[in-house]
Amino acid sequence: MITSKDNSKYKLWLKLSQKKHRLAEQLFLVEGEHLVNEAATAGVIDTLLVCEGVAFEADADAAITYLARPLFEKLASTVTTAGVMAVCRMWESHMKAHNRLLLVDDVQDPGNLGTLIRSALAFGFDGVVLSEDTVDLYNDKVVRATQGALFYLPIHRTNLTTYITQLQQAGTTVYATALTDDAKPMAEIPKQTSLAFVVGNEGAGVNKDLIAVCDGSVIIAMTEAVESLNVGVAGSILMHHFNDIG
Amino acid sequence: MITSKDNSKYKLWLKLSQKKHRLAEQLFLVEGEHLVNEAATAGVIDTLLVCEGVAFEADADAAITYLARPLFEKLASTVTTAGVMAVCRMWESHMKAHNRLLLVDDVQDPGNLGTLIRSALAFGFDGVVLSEDTVDLYNDKVVRATQGALFYLPIHRTNLTTYITQLQQAGTTVYATALTDDAKPMAEIPKQTSLAFVVGNEGAGVNKDLIAVCDGSVIIAMTEAVESLNVGVAGSILMHHFNDIG
Numbered sequence: 001m002i003t004s005k006d007n008s009k010y011k012l013w014l015k016l017s018q019k020k021h022r023l024a025e026q027l028f029l030v031e032g033e034h035l036v037n038e039a040a041t042a043g044v045i046d047t048l049l050v051c052e053g054v055a056f057e058a059d060a061d062a063a064i065t066y067l068a069r070p071l072f073e074k075l076a077s078t079v080t081t082a083g084v085m086a087v088c089r090m091w092e093s094h095m096k097a098h099n100r101l102l103l104v105d106d107v108q109d110p111g112n113l114g115t116l117i118r119s120a121l122a123f124g125f126d127g128v129v130l131s132e133d134t135v136d137l138y139n140d141k142v143v144r145a146t147q148g149a150l151f152y153l154p155i156h157r158t159n160l161t162t163y164i165t166q167l168q169q170a171g172t173t174v175y176a177t178a179l180t181d182d183a184k185p186m187a188e189i190p191k192q193t194s195l196a197f198v199v200g201n202e203g204a205g206v207n208k209d210l211i212a213v214c215d216g217s218v219i220i221a222m223t224e225a226v227e228s229l230n231v232g233v234a235g236s237i238l239m240h241h242f243n244d245i246g
Numbered sequence: 247m248i249t250s251k252d253n254s255k256y257k258l259w260l261k262l263s264q265k266k267h268r269l270a271e272q273l274f275l276v277e278g279e280h281l282v283n284e285a286a287t288a289g290v291i292d293t294l295l296v297c298e299g300v301a302f303e304a305d306a307d308a309a310i311t312y313l314a315r316p317l318f319e320k321l322a323s324t325v326t327t328a329g330v331m332a333v334c335r336m337w338e339s340h341m342k343a344h345n346r347l348l349l350v351d352d353v354q355d356p357g358n359l360g361t362l363i364r365s366a367l368a369f370g371f372d373g374v375v376l377s378e379d380t381v382d383l384y385n386d387k388v389v390r391a392t393q394g395a396l397f398y399l400p401i402h403r404t405n406l407t408t409y410i411t412q413l414q415q416a417g418t419t420v421y422a423t424a425l426t427d428d429a430k431p432m433a434e435i436p437k438q439t440s441l442a443f444v445v446g447n448e449g450a451g452v453n454k455d456l457i458a459v460c461d462g463s464v465i466i467a468m469t470e471a472v473e474s475l476n477v478g479v480a481g482s483i484l485m486h487h488f489n490d491i492g
Binding site: 115119121123145149223226230232236 | 367369391466472482
């Protein structure tokens with residue numbers, strides 16, 4: 001059991017609340033039994049952390065590191081971790097197919113990004129690609145909102161302008177969610193083999209530069225009383241409509 | 247301009263961060279230009295608050311109360327209010343029709359409730375009915391996530407079991423979003439004149455007692471990799487499918 005706040009590993013784990021340290025160490029934290037179990041199934045647990053006095057049935061191959069209660073509580077970002085956390089290794093995920101992709105342009109709200117990833121997995125999308133300025137995937141609120149989906153879905157981060165051009169060269173049609181003059185209602189877009197959709201920032205929408213390189217724009221029909229939908233909702237409605245769940 | 251933190255009105259406004267005081271005073275706060283403008287259009291502004299030094303073009307009929315900057319900043323729950331807030335009166339909203347209703351059973355996350363209300367307005371629903379234990383509608387995070395939709399949509403709070411029975415007696419068919427044995431995929435449910443849908447708590451789903459009184463259950467098809475969708479997403483996909491936008 002680790003009882004000293006000066007323990008070098010513990011000091012490193014505390015730093016994982018900051019993006020730059022997560023990147024440098026290629027490690028991030030997940031909290032609560034559900035996410036810890038998903039991380040265990042995915043085989044990415046570096047250290048399984050359990051609060052002193054908490055009974056936790058670990059998988060056979062995961063050694064438990066116990067933390068003194070004050071240390072555990074300081075490390076946890078939420079109150080309801082139920083005494084279990086895991087330090088996880090970041091991993092390289094390979095995109096097996098490119099038939100259904102969600103491209104995320106500068107989304108800032110962690111809950112929105114997590115929800116989009118959860119829906120992408122639910123609707124059989126092949127992967128999610130984040131713009132360079134989208135909120136960090138390993139932010140604790142993003143991880144929580146994915147409900148573990150991030151462990152099962154290839155997720156990359158890259159320059160979207162370049163990426164869209166590459167997709168188009170490989171035969172994928174790319175639509176931006178945007179209210180352009182030529183935007184088509186969702187139902188009018190043919191369900192081709194290979195499609196990608198770009199969702200945008202909560203306030204600004206999809207960047208104009210990106211809209212310009214896309215093959216077209218898609219809109220979801222709604223009443224005039226509302227300017228726009230929540231981005232997590234809009235992306236999920238699109239992914240539900242163009243789902244690939246067989 | 248109010249400059250003293252001992253000003254009696256100011257002291258009252260500070261208390262509006264707590265649900266019990268909002269209820270007692272029948273007042274709540276909205277922040278930022280967009281929401282303040284929506285509140286003005288809806289005619290529910292009690293006091294328009296502007297931070298000293300901020301230029302704000304108010305509607306002709308709204309008198310501005312200026313607040314000294316430290317007072318304004320203490321009252322604001324977010325950093326990005328852009329110097330404008332409004333104290334709003336709660337109002338009685340009358341439900342004009344009952345053809346499309348969303349019933350919200352014990353949803354706890356403010357963002358999820360706000361998103362559901364925003365989508366309900368977008369998809370032409372006639373109203374939203376909250377269970378007694380659903381998060382407070384006038385919580386600042388709920389208000390923000392509605393993006394102003396709460397000013398345009400009838401929203402009631404009542405005992406859902408009783409309410410569902412009343413709806414059924416009036417000819418509405420009520421579906422719970424639940425994985426019961428007899429649950430039907432969304433696409434198999436006829437688009438009748440009068441439909442209501444119950445969405446449930448983030449962790450527990452729709453209460454069993456409510457599922458028992460509903461006419462049936464509805465599910466959204468998805469891959470087995472995911473246990474459930476975010477409740478804001480699930481409700482929005484349903485409302486999009488059964489929309490009443492003409």
